[in-house]
Every structure is written in C-alpha cells, then in structure tokens.
Amino acid sequence: MGTEEQFLQDYQPREYPSVALAVDLVVFAVAGGVLQAALIRRGGHPFQGALALPGGFVRADEDALHAAWRELAEETGLDLGAHRAHVEQLATYSDPKRDPRMRVVSVAHLALLATDGKTLPDLNPGSDAASAQWQPVHTVLANEKLAFDHQDILTDALDRLAGKMEYTLTAARLVPEEFTLSQLRHVYDAVWGATMDPGNFTRKMTPVLADTGRKEPRAKGAPATVFSVDKDFISPPLTRPAAAQRPGAADS
Amino acid sequence: MGTEEQFLQDYQPREYPSVALAVDLVVFAVAGGVLQAALIRRGGHPFQGALALPGGFVRADEDALHAAWRELAEETGLDLGAHRAHVEQLATYSDPKRDPRMRVVSVAHLALLATDGKTLPDLNPGSDAASAQWQPVHTVLANEKLAFDHQDILTDALDRLAGKMEYTLTAARLVPEEFTLSQLRHVYDAVWGATMDPGNFTRKMTPVLADTGRKEPRAKGAPATVFSVDKDFISPPLTRPAAAQRPGAADS
DNA sequence: CGAATAGTGTCTGTGAGACAATATATG
DNA sequence: CATATATTGTCTCACAGACACTATTCG
Numbered sequence: 087m088g089t090e091e092q093f094l095q096d097y098q099p100r101e102y103p104s105v106a107l108a109v110d111l112v113v114f115a116v117a118g119g120v121l122q123a124a125l126i127r128r129g130g131h132p133f134q135g136a137l138a139l140p141g142g143f144v145r146a147d148e149d150a151l152h153a154a155w156r157e158l159a160e161e162t163g164l165d166l167g168a169h170r171a172h173v174e175q176l177a178t179y180s181d182p183k184r185d186p187r188m189r190v191v192s193v194a195h196l197a198l199l200a201t202d203g204k205t206l207p208d209l210n211p212g213s214d215a216a217s218a219q220w221q222p223v224h225t226v227l228a229n230e231k232l233a234f235d236h237q238d239i240l241t242d243a244l245d246r247l248a249g250k251m252e253y254t255l256t257a258a259r260l261v262p263e264e265f266t267l268s269q270l271r272h273v274y275d276a277v278w279g280a281t282m283d284p285g286n287f288t289r290k291m292t293p294v295l296a297d298t299g300r301k302e303p304r305a306k307g308a309p310a311t312v313f314s315v316d317k318d319f320i321s322p323p324l325t326r327p328a329a330a331q332r333p334g335a336a337d338s
Numbered sequence: 339m340g341t342e343e344q345f346l347q348d349y350q351p352r353e354y355p356s357v358a359l360a361v362d363l364v365v366f367a368v369a370g371g372v373l374q375a376a377l378i379r380r381g382g383h384p385f386q387g388a389l390a391l392p393g394g395f396v397r398a399d400e401d402a403l404h405a406a407w408r409e410l411a412e413e414t415g416l417d418l419g420a421h422r423a424h425v426e427q428l429a430t431y432s433d434p435k436r437d438p439r440m441r442v443v444s445v446a447h448l449a450l451l452a453t454d455g456k457t458l459p460d461l462n463p464g465s466d467a468a469s470a471q472w473q474p475v476h477t478v479l480a481n482e483k484l485a486f487d488h489q490d491i492l493t494d495a496l497d498r499l500a501g502k503m504e505y506t507l508t509a510a511r512l513v514p515e516e517f518t519l520s521q522l523r524h525v526y527d528a529v530w531g532a533t534m535d536p537g538n539f540t541r542k543m544t545p546v547l548a549d550t551g552r553k554e555p556r557a558k559g560a561p562a563t564v565f566s567v568d569k570d571f572i573s574p575p576l577t578r579p580a581a582a583q584r585p586g587a588a589d590s
Numbered sequence: 591c592g593a594a595t596a597g598t599g600t601c602t603g604t605g606a607g608a609c610a611a612t613a614t615a616t617g
Numbered sequence: 618c619a620t621a622t623a624t625t626g627t628c629t630c631a632c633a634g635a636c637a638c639t640a641t642t643c644g
Contacts, residue, residue: 103358103359103395103396103397103398104356104357104358104359105356105357105359105396106354106355106356107355107356107357107359107432107443143354143355144355144357144432145355146355146434146441147434148434149432149433149434150430150432150443151432175429175430177427177429178402178427178429178430178445180359180396180401180402180403180445181401182398182399182400182401189398191359191402191443193430193432266596267596267597268595268596283634283635283636284595284596284597285596285597285598285599285634285635285636285637286633286634286635288596288597288598289597289598289632289633290632290633303642303643304594304595304596304642304643305594305595305642305643306593306594306595306642306643306644307593307594307595307596307641307642307643308594308595308596308597308640308641308642309595309596309641309642310595310596310597311596311597321577322574322575322577322606322631322632322633323574323575325573325574325633518623519623519624520622520623535607535608535609536622536623536624537607537608537609537610537623537624537625537626538606538607538608540623540624540625541605541606541624541625542605542606555615555616556615556616556621556622556623557615557616557621557622558615558616558617558620558621558622559614559615559616559620559621559622559623560613560614560615560621560622560623560624561614561615561622561623562622562623562624563623563624574604574605574606574633577606
C-alpha cells in the first residue's frame with residue numbers, strides 16, 4: 087500500500103506528486119426518441135469553440151461523487167430539486183498530457199436525468215462556458231471532435247449505459263419514477279439504436295416491475311399501465327439486438 | 339498535529355485544491371482451487387499490522403495504469419517477464435478522510451495473474467511493508483479487517499471479476515496462455531464459489547475457444563485438449579449458479 | 591368505423607441444466 | 618480391472634424472437 091509512508095521516505099516534500107483533481111460529467115437524457123447529452127461550448131483556450139463536457143475541480147473537503155453532484159447543478163444550471171437524477175462514477179482519466187496546460191486528473195461521472203421523453207430541462211451555462219446545450223449523442227460522436235479526451239469519455243459513458251441496461255433497470259433512471267412500458271421501451275430504442283418488439287418487451291419487463299394499478303391515457307390507442315421499478319436486476323439479461331451489438335470493447 | 343497536513347495546506351495553490359494521487363492494486367491469482375490476493379502486512383502506522391493492498395503514488399509523467407504496472411513489480415516483487423498479467427482500472431476512491439493523515443485519492447486497479455492453478459509466484463515485500471503474502475480472498479473478506487478502505491476496494495474487485503466472467507473470457511487471464519477446460523473451469527469454481535458441471539461447461543465454452551490440436555496428459559484420466567482464447571465475449575452470457583448469485587450490488 | 595397503441599397468445603428454435611454414456615488414461 | 622477424468626449424447630424445460638390477435642381508446 088505504501089501511500090504516504092513510502093512517499094515520505096522516497097520523496098522530498100517539494101517533489102510531492104500532487105495533481106489537480108477534477109470531475110467531468112456525462113449527463114444523459116432522452117427526448118424525442120433520441121439520447122441527448124448536456125454539452126458546453128468552450129469559451130476559452132484551449133479547444134476554444136469546441137464541445138466539451140461540463141465539469142470542475144474537486145474541493146478539499148468533498149469526494150468525487152459529491153463534486154459531481156455539485157458541478158451538475160453549477161455547470162449546467164439544472165434544478166435538481168425538480169428533476170430526478172442519478173450519478174455514478176465512470177472511470178478516471180489520468181494521461182499526464184490530457185490537459186495541455188497542466189496536469190489535471192479527472193474522475194468522469196455518468197449522470198442520468200429523468201425526463202418524460204419529450205421535454206428537456208433548460209441548461210444554463212456555468213462560469214467558463216460560452217453556452218450549454220443538449221446535443222444528440224450518436225450524432226455528436228459521429229461528426230464532432232470534442233475538447234480534450236472528452237470524446238473517449240463520452241464513448242465510454244455510452245458503452246457503460248448501453249451495457250448496464252442489459253442486466254439492470256438502469257433505463258428506468260431516464261424516465262419518471264412512475265412510467266409506462268412504452269416510455270421505458272423508448273429509452274432502450276434511443277440508447278441502443280434499435281427497435282424492441284413491444285409485445286416481447288412487455289413480457290420480459292413485467293416480472294421486474296411493480297404495477298401501480300393506475301393507467302395513463304394516450305393520445306391515440308389504449309391506455310397504458312403505469313409501473314414503477316421493483317427489482318434492480320434483469321435475469322437472465324436482455325440481449326441487445328444484433329443491429330446494436332456490443333462495440334469494440336476496450337479492455338484494460 | 340499532522341505536520342504533513344500543515345505542509346500540504348500551505349502548498350495548495352489558490353485556484354484549485356491539489357491531492358496526492360495513488361494507485362492501489364488488487365492482484366488476483368488462483369491456486370489450489372481458491373482465489374488468492376496479494377496482500378501486504380503493514381509495518382507502520384496507521385493500521386499497523388493490518389492487511390492492506392499494495393500500491394503507491396503516481397508519478398508526474400505517468401498515467402495511473404502505468405503506475406499500476408510499475409507498482410505491481412515494485413511493491414510485490416513480481417517478475418512480470420515470467421508471469422502473464424492483465425491490469426485494468428477498477429474505480430477511484432476519493433473520500434477526503436480515507437487516509438487519516440492527509441488527502442490521498444487512489445485509483446484502484448484490478449490485476450490478474452496467470453498461473454497453472456497450483457503454484458503461486460513468490461512475493462517480495464516492497465519498501466514499507468512488513469511482509470507480502472498470498473491470501474485466500476473469500477476467507478480474508480469474511481474474517482479480516484483491512485487497512486483504510488481496502489476492504490471496499492477488495493470487495494469491488496471481486497464483484498467486478500465475478501461479473502465480468504459471465505460475459506467475457508476474463509477467466510482466461512488467470513490461466514496460462516494455453517489451457518485445458520478443467521483449468522478454466524477451476525477458475526470459475528474458485529471465483530464464484532460454485533461447481534460448474536464439466537459437460538455443460540465444455541459445451542458452453544468450446545465455441546469461444548481455439549483448439550490448439552495438442553493434448554495434455556493428466557495424472558489420472560483421459561488427456562485434455564489444450565485450448566487458447568478465440569473470442570472475447572461469451573454470448574449469451576454464462577449464468578452464475580444460484581449458490582453464487584450476484585451480491586448486494588452497490589449502485590452509484 | 592378506421593387508426594393507433596397496449597397487451598396477450600401462439601409457435602418455433604436455441605440453449606441451459608441435469609445426468610447418463612462413452613472414451614481414455616493411470617496403477 | 619478399478620478409478621479418475623474428458624468429452625459427447627440425451628432429454629426436458631425455459632425462454633427469446635417472430636408475429637398474429639384482441640382490446641381499448643380517439644377522431
């Protein structure tokens with residue numbers, strides 16, 4: 087383990103290997119059948135004008151997860167009292183050259199925002215962003231170059247979300263606390279870029295959901311039953327359609 | 339109290355707090371049908387005499403993964419030329435109080451060491467460890483209190499390994515480059531604490547393995563075919579027997 | 591009624607799990 | 618031959634996937 091003891095032996099205090107610790111946020115939400123991410127347009131150098139993930143530094147008295155929640159509110163202007171959100175750690179990016187200005191190690195987080203599938207909450211750019219907007223994830227990944235290593239982070243976040251949706255009810259975090267099966271199904275469609283069969287989806291999901299007894303009227307068609315999450319794990323897992331099969335899968 | 343703490347605070351730049359960045363290593367290997375971890379016995383305070391994970395600080399010019407490889411050699415004395423190993427990032431632990439003396443943020447890594455299932459490579463304790471030894475993971479988790487938050491890290495590492503073995507050939511990283519189906523099966527047995535049916539295991543694994551054409555004689559019984567890894571993913575996944583079902587599953 | 595959506599029924603192929611059977615080695 | 622191990626065969630049950638069908642609502 088040799089954390090500080092070893093350090094005190096081997097290093098002079100002025101050579102203390104310290105870094106700036108940041109968090110970067112991948113905030114996902116679904117609207118219009120498309121997976122969207124909250125991205126900012128950089129106002130300053132480097133990468134001026136490029137899209138980037140919101141983020142900021144971790145304070146001395148908080149851990150990374152706390153910093154992620156704080157920055158989620160500060161950098162995107164999201165009212166977390168009004169929107170259900172879930173935040174989890176993704177991975178840590180520590181290439182010494184990832185920020186050309188100085189060494190910044192970033193603990194990336196995945197944030198999932200509950201929406202009704204139609205409206206997205208307004209974003210208010212934080213201090214150093216020129217603007218903050220929802221962007222369609224698949225389109226951005228295909229067409230834009232993001233600042234720093236944010237392209238990698240966004241890709242990893244999407245992989246993680248898509249993978250986790252196979253064997254957990256993570257998709258329910260992108261939907262209100264109580265939801266219909268169509269709403270949930272549209273999340274799978276948006277993230278996996280596939281179209282699930284409504285009938286089979288119902289049969290697969292019913293055992294892990296709790297029926298609230300209520301029905302929700304639809305614009306057209308029969309009213310849908312309103313469910314909430316019952317079990318956390320889907321076992322055996324849902325399999326991704328071949329069309330949206332597992333990507334290259336980075337290993338280490 | 340802490341002279342180091344005082345010093346660190348004086349040194350912190352105004353703009354952003356800086357932290358000491360470390361790596362901790364969970365090194366797994368299988369021997370005697372049991373999953374083992376390379377743990378050190380702490381020589382100094384705090385947690386003197388307790389078991390802990392090997393680890394160390396990340397240097398200014400390297401990323402966390404590189405530091406993990408370096409510390410794997412330095413802190414455990416493992417000869418990586420002689421042993422096939424795989425290292426991947428696990429998660430980052432950033433509780434400001436996780437080290438009572440000062441702030442150390444640690445990027446934990448999972449390292450898998452290939453063995454023949456019988457012998458474990460020798461460990462040579464690094465600078466500040468009293469000793470370094472292989473310890474049976476399940477026993478340690480059940481009976482010992484580890485230093486710092488290393489109990490959490492070890493638990494997370496085991497969860498990660500056990501989970502990944504369901505849908506990838508990660509188990510093959512704990513076995514020589516070429517191996518028999520029994521060897522691989524014993525890895526599953528050791529990690530999952532279950533007993534796989536040899537026949538069904540063979541049928542499930544064969545499609546993702548490459549037959550080398552060679553056979554390996556056994557002490558008793560028929561010689562076993564020697565395989566190497568062909569595909570990385572097992573689809574549909576292998577399901578863990580109910581006896582070794584998925585644990586409590588931390589969420590965020 | 592026609593259109594759209596929710597949910598159920600039906601059939602088929604794949605494959606997991608239990609376990610028997612066969613083959614090949616050692617002593 | 619007795620025993621141990623590898624590997625294949627067999628049977629059954631669960632279930633995914635395709636898709637038809639019924640039910641319920643709106644205009």
